[in-house]
Structure formats: structure tokens, C-alpha cells
Amino acid sequence: MNHPADHPPVPSPRIGVLLVNLGTPDAAEPRAVRRYLAEFLSDRRVVEIPQILWQPILRGIILTTRPKKSAHAYAQVWSEQGSPLAAITREQAAKLQGAFGEGVIVDYAMRYGNPAIQERLAALKASGCERILVAPLYPQYCAATTATANDMAYAGLAKMRWQPALRTLPPYHDDPAYIDALAGSLNESLSRLDFVPDAILASFHGMPERTLRLGDPYHCHCRKTGRLLAEALGRELLVTFQSRFGRAKWLEPATDVVLAGLPAKGIKRVALVAPGFSADCVETLEELSIRGRETFLEAGGTDFASLPCLNASERGIDMLKIILRRELAGWV
Ligand SMILES: C=CC1=C(C)c2cc3[nH]c(cc4nc(cc5[nH]c(cc1n2)c(C)c5CCC(=O)O)C(CCC(=O)O)=C4C)c(C)c3C=C
Ligand SMILES: [Fe+2]
Numbered sequence: 317m318n319h320p321a322d323h324p325p326v327p328s329p330r331i332g333v334l335l336v337n338l339g340t341p342d343a344a345e346p347r348a349v350r351r352y353l354a355e356f357l358s359d360r361r362v363v364e365i366p367q368i369l370w371q372p373i374l375r376g377i378i379l380t381t382r383p384k385k386s387a388h389a390y391a392q393v394w395s396e397q398g399s400p401l402a403a404i405t406r407e408q409a410a411k412l413q414g415a416f417g418e419g420v421i422v423d424y425a426m427r428y429g430n431p432a433i434q435e436r437l438a439a440l441k442a443s444g445c446e447r448i449l450v451a452p453l454y455p456q457y458c459a460a461t462t463a464t465a466n467d468m469a470y471a472g473l474a475k476m477r478w479q480p481a482l483r484t485l486p487p488y489h490d491d492p493a494y495i496d497a498l499a500g501s502l503n504e505s506l507s508r509l510d511f512v513p514d515a516i517l518a519s520f521h522g523m524p525e526r527t528l529r530l531g532d533p534y535h536c537h538c539r540k541t542g543r544l545l546a547e548a549l550g551r552e553l554l555v556t557f558q559s560r561f562g563r564a565k566w567l568e569p570a571t572d573v574v575l576a577g578l579p580a581k582g583i584k585r586v587a588l589v590a591p592g593f594s595a596d597c598v599e600t601l602e603e604l605s606i607r608g609r610e611t612f613l614e615a616g617g618t619d620f621a622s623l624p625c626l627n628a629s630e631r632g633i634d635m636l637k638i639i640l641r642r643e644l645a646g647w648v
């Protein structure tokens with residue numbers, strides 16, 4: 317009798333590393349943005365309101381108004397390689413592939429939109445990966461980001477007869493390699509500025525405040541990253557939260573409110589960094605770099621700089637190599 321399970325499809329088992337980020341529309345136009353937002357904002361990990369109440373609001377109000385506005389924001393940051401988030405994540409995977417070499421396949425996927433997590437997991441398995449590290453690239457753990465990415469990976473495995481072994485990357489908000497990379501990158505960016513900032517803001521993506529009370533560690537992780545980064549820099553950092561969405565109370569202080577209030581306190585030169593984003597995206601390139609600048613200058617600020625994320629810089633890739641390799645212990 318033939319036992320296909322005794323015969324692996326490739327001679328040597330391989331290791332897969334799947335980088336995961338949030339996701340982005342396929343094009344900077346309202347239809348593509350609507351499709352993306354419909355998937356994203358229907359995720360129960362993201363909007364924790366009963367679906368029977370939420371879906372009419374989503375379909376009737378948000379998806380009829382927001383796609384046009386968001387598409388405009390995306391159009392302002394779109395590149396020849398497409399959405400910055402997708403282009404940078406692709407580049408991170410390619411550079412890490414070069415760093416890991418044979419025996420490890422590095423791929424990337426998005427929680428919403430393309431390439432889908434389940435599709436890339438299946439592709440890794442088909443390429444002979446019997447062990448896969450799923451790496452949501454969120455330094456600070458959050459149910460709305462890390463957990464939902466992992467949920468999708470587990471759901472992909474639930475459809476497989478012959479599953480690969482799975483590990484997931486834990487949050488790395490206080491990892492010395494991450495803090496060092498941020499501090500090095502920030503110092504380098506500051507040295508290139510033609511002004512000396514009176515204050516540095518570390519802006520993290522916001523979350524409904526309620527999630528903090530429900531036990532999500534996100535807020536604490538952000539504060540800890542902020543504290544460790546300030547210690548590494550030897551100077552004060554203002555931790556703020558951006559991208560408020562909806563009517564609920566979000567984590568404070570809000571980045572835009574702080575930016576608008578600083579000039580009146582005599583702080584007229586500001587540098588802004590977004591340590592929670594592993595790749596620049598519409599939230600850093602449009603909300604911070606474009607709208608944040610406008611807010612600050614209109615309030616009387618004189619100098620404003622929004623500094624790049626770690627992205628696929630040498631420093632960023634070296635840091636990812638360290639934290640990913642650690643999770644592969646015993647596998648490679
Ligand atoms: C880095 C961590 C992130 C957390 C935490 C997060 C929570 C969160 N976000 C929304 C709503 C939106 N976020 C949007 C874009 C977006 N969000 C993150 C990251 C986090 N979100 C990234 C990296 C991006 C950029 C995607 C890109 O394509 O560049 C958007 C879409 C843009 C827009 O229409 O403004 C929305 C909407 C909620 C509701 C939430 C927590 C509950
Ligand atoms: Fe978001």
C-alpha cells in the first residue's frame with residue numbers, strides 16, 4: 317500500500333518565516349480603499365462593538381464617506397512600488413531572505429488585503445516548510461494587531477490536513493536590539509536636521525481607552541518603549557497617540573492636540589518619531605508628515621521634522637534578524 321504521508325514532497329525540510337503587517341488597499345482609489353476598510357473594520361478584534369449594531373454604521377456611514385477621504389490620503393503617499401507599507405514590507409522580506417540564506421524561506425503577508433496570510437502559509441508549506449515562524453511586525457502587542465494576525469495564521473492551519481509546526485513572534489517593545497536600533501536611527505536622523513528640536517514626540521498608533529481597562533498591554537508596551545528609548549537617548553520624549561477613529565475615548569494625549577498646543581508653551585521646533593510602526597505607511601507619511609506638520613506650523617511652530625521608521629534600513633534589518641533568529645532557536 318502506498319503511504320503518501322511517508323514521502324515528503326521535498327528532500328529537506330525547510331523553515332519558513334512569514335512577516336506580517338496590517339495591510340493596505342491595492343490602489344489609492346475609493347473602490348479599493350472601500351474593499352480594504354470593509355475587511356479591516358469588520359474584524360471583531362478591531363471594532364469590539366456587537367456586529368448587529370456595528371455593521372449598519374459601517375456599511376451605512378463609514379464605508380460611504382471614508383473611502384474617498386482615505387483614498388486622497390493614500391494618493392498623497394503612493395509610490396511607483398505601490399503602497400509604502402506593502403513596498404517596505406516586501407523589501408524587508410527580500411533583505412531578510414538574503415541575510416538568512418538557504419534553508420530558510422522568508423515571505424510576507426498582510427492581515428487585510430493582499431498577499432493574504434493563509435495563501436502565503438499554504439505557499440510556504442508547498443515549498444517544503446515544515447516549521448513556520450509567523451512574525452507580526454508590531455513591537456507593541458495589541459489584540460487588534462498582533463492577536464488578529466496570529467488568529468488568521470491559526471485559521472489557515474485549521475484548513476490543512478498536514479500542518480506545519482507554528483511559532484509566533486512575541487512583542488519586542490523592550491528588546492535591547494529594538495531600542496538600540498531606534499536610538500541609533502533617531503540620532504542619525506537628528507544629526508541631519510538643520511535645526512535642533514526643543515522637543516521630540518514619540519507618536520504611537522492609538523487605541524480605544526477601554527482596551528487598556530480590559531487588559532490589553534498595548535498602552536503599557538508603548539509607554540515602556542518610550543521610557544527605554546528616552547533612557548537610551550539621554551533625553552526626554554513625549555509619548556503621544558495618533559489616528560483616533562470613531563467616537564469612543566481613545567488613549568491620550570493625542571498627537572495632533574499636543575502638536576497644536578506646543579508652540580504656545582514656547583516649543584517651536586519639534587521632531588516626531590513613530591516607533592510603533594515597523595514601516596512607514598499612510599499613518600506616518602500622511603497623518604504625521606503632512607497633516608501633523610500643518611497643525612504644528614499653523615499653531616505657531618517654526619520647524620518640524622517627521623523622522624523615518626526603521627523600514628528596510630540596515631539597522632532595521634539587523635534588528636529583525638536578531639529577534640527572528642532567536643525565535644528560530646532549535647530549528648536552525
Ligand atoms: C501599529 C499599530 C496599529 C494599531 C494598534 C492600530 C489600531 C487601529 N487602527 C484602526 C483604524 C485604522 N487604521 C488604519 C491604518 C493603519 N493602522 C496601522 C496600525 C495600527 N492600527 C497601520 C500600519 C495603518 C496603515 C495602513 C496603510 O495602508 O498604510 C486605517 C486606514 C487608513 C484610514 O482610513 O485612516 C484605519 C481606518 C482602529 C479602529 C484601530 C484599533 C481599534
Ligand atoms: Fe490603524
Ligand SMILES: [Fe+2]
Nearest residue numbers: 559598599603
Ligand atoms: Fe490616520
